[in-house]
Amino acid sequence: MTQAPDLPLWAAILTAFFLLAGSLITAIGSFGLVRLKNFYERVHAPTLGTTLGAGGVLIASMICFSVLKGRPVVHEVLIALFLTITTPVTLMLLGRAALYRDRTEQQPDIPRDFD
Amino acid sequence: MNAQLILALAITASQLILGFAMACATWRVIVGPRAQDRVLGLDTLYVNSMLLLITFGIQTGRTLYFEAALVIGMLGFTGTVALAKFLMRGEVIE
Numbered sequence: 001m002t003q004a005p006d007l008p009l010w011a012a013i014l015t016a017f018f019l020l021a022g023s024l025i026t027a028i029g030s031f032g033l034v035r036l037k038n039f040y041e042r043v044h045a046p047t048l049g050t051t052l053g054a055g056g057v058l059i060a061s062m063i064c065f066s067v068l069k070g071r072p073v074v075h076e077v078l079i080a081l082f083l084t085i086t087t088p089v090t091l092m093l094l095g096r097a098a099l100y101r102d103r104t105e106q107q108p109d110i111p112r113d114f115d
Numbered sequence: 116m117n118a119q120l121i122l123a124l125a126i127t128a129s130q131l132i133l134g135f136a137m138a139c140a141t142w143r144v145i146v147g148p149r150a151q152d153r154v155l156g157l158d159t160l161y162v163n164s165m166l167l168l169i170t171f172g173i174q175t176g177r178t179l180y181f182e183a184a185l186v187i188g189m190l191g192f193t194g195t196v197a198l199a200k201f202l203m204r205g206e207v208i209e
Binding site for chain 2: 003004005006007008009011012013015016017019020022023024026027029030031033034039042043045046049050053054057058060061064065068075076078079082083086089090091093094096097098100101
């Protein structure tokens with residue numbers, strides 16, 4: 001359970017800080033998914049986890065592996081780049097699909113049309 | 116308090132926190148009143164599981180988990196887009 005790589009103290013503190021910050025922010029975003037009332041409010045909550053939360057955890061991983069290997073290891077940038085590109089696309093598609101479904105079924109309290 | 120103990124406690128704590136986040140997302144997948152809420156919960160679930168895999172990678176010091184996380188990210192994106200397309204049009208490939 002308590003297994004960890006052998007890092008110098010400064011690297012261990014930096015990694016621990018970024019890990020805890022990233023996972024806490026992700027948990028706040030996921031908890032917003034439970035708490036918020038409306039779908040159009042809920043669709044904003046997980047983006048906290050995909051941007052800042054994932055960023056924290058990935059920076060922690062980069063620091064840890066760079067210190068372990070003794071050279072800069074930045075392949076986590078791939079995941080960060082991919083998440084940054086794909087999250088807006090998926091959430092926009094999902095929001096438009098939800099809006100289309102709600103409008104065809106004449107649901108109450110859908111977002112106002114600004115046209 | 117040596118460095119390894121600090122890091123081990125922080126990794127275990129962040130794994131527990133990410134597990135709580137995955138539980139929240141699973142609750143939304145199960146309860147979610149409409150189909151779009153379930154898809155949103157699934158999207159959150161795969162991002163959280165990807166972050167959990169990265170913390171396992173930090174814990175063991177292997178890069179194997181990074182590749183698994185990359186695969187989860189790509190397949191999760193494809194799955195969410197396909198589900199959103201299905202909700203919009205009623206079919207995935209037209």
